[in-house]
Amino acid sequence: MLKTIxxxxxxxxxxxSFDFHPNLSVLIGPNGSGKTNVLQAVMLLNRMSQQEERHxxxxxxxVTSRIRVRFETDHAQARLSAAVETQTxxxxxxxxxxxxxxxxxxxxxxxxxxxxxxxxxxxxxxxGRQLRFHAGMRVRVKGRYAxxxxxxxxxxxxxxxxxxxxxxxxxxxxxxxxxYYGASQFTNPGxxxxxxxxxxxxEERRLYRLTGHARILYQIYSVWxxxxxxxxxxxxxxxxxxxxxxxxxxAFKEVQTSSVNYTVRVxxxxxxxxRSQLLIIPQFRIGRQRLSPNQLSEGTxxxxxxLFHVVTDESSALLIEEPEVCIHHGLLSSVLDIMKSFSRHxxxxxxxxxxxxxxxxxxxxxxxxxxxxxxxxxxxxxxxTMTTKEFFALRHYLERxxxxxxxxxxxxLEEIQ
Numbered sequence: 001m002l003k004t005i006x007x008x009x010x011x012x013x014x015x016x017s018f019d020f021h022p023n024l025s026v027l028i029g030p031n032g033s034g035k036t037n038v039l040q041a042v043m044l045l046n047r048m049s050q051q052e053e054r055h056x057x058x059x060x061x062x063v064t065s066r067i068r069v070r071f072e073t074d075h076a077q078a079r080l081s082a083a084v085e086t087q088t089x090x091x092x093x094x095x096x097x098x099x100x101x102x103x104x105x106x107x108x109x110x111x112x113x114x115x116x117x118x119x120x121x122x123x124x125x126x127x128g129r130q131l132r133f134h135a136g137m138r139v140r141v142k143g144r145y146a147x148x149x150x151x152x153x154x155x156x157x158x159x160x161x162x163x164x165x166x167x168x169x170x171x172x173x174x175x176x177x178x179x180y181y182g183a184s185q186f187t188n189p190g191x192x193x194x195x196x197x198x199x200x201x202x203e204e205r206r207l208y209r210l211t212g213h214a215r216i217l218y219q220i221y222s223v224w225x226x227x228x229x230x231x232x233x234x235x236x237x238x239x240x241x242x243x244x245x246x247x248x249x250x251a252f253k254e255v256q257t258s259s260v261n262y263t264v265r266v267x268x269x270x271x272x273x274x275r276s277q278l279l280i281i282p283q284f285r286i287g288r289q290r291l292s293p294n295q296l297s298e299g300t301x302x303x304x305x306x307l308f309h310v311v312t313d314e315s316s317a318l319l320i321e322e323p324e325v326c327i328h329h330g331l332l333s334s335v336l337d338i339m340k341s342f343s344r345h346x347x348x349x350x351x352x353x354x355x356x357x358x359x360x361x362x363x364x365x366x367x368x369x370x371x372x373x374x375x376x377x378x379x380x381x382x383x384x385t386m387t388t389k390e391f392f393a394l395r396h397y398l399e400r401x402x403x404x405x406x407x408x409x410x411x412x413l414e415e416i417q
Contacts, residue, residue, distance in 0.1 A: 002042075002174070002317060002347055003070045010044075010065035010086075011037040014376030018367060024343040026361050027351040027379065028408070029369030034377030035351035038369065039180065039319045040094060041067065042349065044084055047096045049175035051120045063087075071174065076167040079104040080119070107163050117168065119175055179315040181306055183325035186213060189301040194292040195281045197257070216305045217282050217293060221252045223312055235312045239304060244334055246300055249285035254278050299326040303335065310342050317347040324354035336360040355405035363394060363404060 006017035012034040027035045044067060064085050071078045082101045086094040103115040192213035223232045239246045257279050263271045284291045293301065306323055309315070323339070324332055336357060339348060350357070351369075358366065366382050383391055397407060 001072045003072050005042065005070075006068040007038070007041045008066040009063065010041045010067070012371060012377045013037050013041055016041075016377050016379055018379040018381065020347070020349065021365050023347065024340060024361065024365045025347075025349045025367060026357065026365050027349070027367050027369050028353075028358065031353075033369045033371045035369045036321060037377060038379060039321060039349065039351060041065070042317075042319060043178065043180050044082075044086070044094065044096065045069065045080075045119070045175040046178040046180075047094065048082065048084065048099050048101070048119045049172060051096050051099060051118070071171045073167050073170045076105055076107045076163055078167050078171050079106075080171070082119075103168070105164055105167050107167075111163075113161070113164050115164075115168070119172060174316040177314065177316040178319070179309060179313055179317070180319045180321075181309045181323075182321040183302055183306075183323070184321070186216070186302050186305050187298065189213065189296050189298055190294050192217070192294040192301070194294060195279055197277045197279055199275075199277060213293065213301070216308065218280075219313075220250075220304075220308055221280055221282065224250070224252055231312045235308060238311055238338065239307055244303075244307075244331065246303060247284050247286055249283075251283050251285075253281040253283060255281065299328070299331075302326050303331065306335065307338065310339055315346050317349065320348060320350045322352055322354075323350060324352060324357055329356055332356060333360065355408045357405070358408050359403045359405035361404065363391075363398070366404065 001022060002020050004017070004019045006015075007013040008015055016034070016038065027038060029035055044065070064083055067080075067082045067084060069080045069082075071080070080101060080103055082099050084096055085098045086096055088094055099118065101116065101118050103113075103117065105113045105115065196214050196218060198218070220232075220235075223235065236250060237243055240250075241248055255278065257277050259275050259277065261273045261275060263273070265271055282293050284293065284296060296304075302325065306320070309318055309320075320339075323335065327335065332354075333356075337360065339350075340360065342348075352358075363382055368380050368382055368385060370378055370380075372378060386394065394407065398404060
């Protein structure tokens with residue numbers, strides 16, 4: 001579980017820190033305050049967990065940020081301090097070029113172990129391997145990065161303590177299974193393809209990486225194909241006629257195709273390879289009409305994508321940016337109730353501009369995000385911004401007169417300093 005985070009020198013987050021709610025954290029604040037930047041900073045943990053090892057690769061010019069995070073597992077606490085160099089691509093997505101990570105693990109407040117293992121390298125623990133050294137301290141030598149083997153503090157001839165192995169494995173798995181949903185990902189369903197191709201064994205084509213609308217369709221198809229009576233049925237019960245009534249049916253037509261690739265070898269020899277593929281055609285039924293995905297309304301497509309992430313995706317933490325976009329209030333109320341229910345199984349961090357979202361959460365879930373010209377983005381739990389008397393008055397207001405969204409509409413939360 002993600003407990004606390006401190007962010008330095010990342011976009012507008014110059015010195016930003018706060019404690020997460022164990023289930024649902026809702027970030028509110030005006031445009032430009034840095035809500036999205038906070039979510040993106042949290043997702044750096046996911047990118048570090050999947051970072052490829054780059055041996056002797058020159059460091060690219062970028063921005064160095066620092067992130068300190070505290071995780072809590074069953075019997076141990078893990079503190080991660082990371083210096084992360086990032087570059088921003090054309091889609092405004094951060095790419096982690098290098099990272100230097102240090103760990104402090106504590107068991108039951110007594111035994112403490114320090115480590116310099118990279119988060120991505122920790123995946124080897126999950127494979128059940130016992131390592132007798134820590135490979136992964138990245139050092140710079142004449143502008144180049146290389147790996148240095150670092151002996152663990154308990155000695156080269158001893159195996160990794162079981163509790164350290166368990167703690168690192170859980171944190172590594174948690175970060176690797178973090179997911180991000182942004183409403184802007186699924187703007188204009190008209191741009192969505194009516195079909196996509198995969199390899200015959202069901203995997204994505206290596207030469208054509210699915211993104212955006214096509215990727216969410218592929219993910220839904222994967223669940224439909226592998227777990228029709230399990231996760232997919234649960235998802236369809238929520239979105240279908242028995243639930244929110246977004247659609248009446250959803251199916252995928254599979255058409256076998258093939259292609260031929262030619263490769264010229266040394267000496268002019270031509271090698272011919274035939275590749276079998278499946279053409280996947282999603283079909284949505286609403287009433288008597290069968291629709292392609294690009295014929296769905298933007299609100300319907302975004303709601304389907306959001307609920308798929310919430311209900312089906314086996315994520316450890318789900319970061320959601322503006323779930324209210326293109327969803328009318330009646331449907332949004334149902335979506336928020338579903339999100340709250342699933343937040344007991346996966347940690348959720350939500351940014352919003354909607355007072356209607358606040359109508360469905362409690363004060364302990366809400367964090368106010370603001371921006372200061374000197375210190376950048378700040379995040380404060382609304383309880384910490386109030387005196388005891390002010391918080392008691394808010395409680396009384398919520399119990400007797402109105403809800404948190406209405407309190408926000410009336411400027412109650414904006415006046416808090």
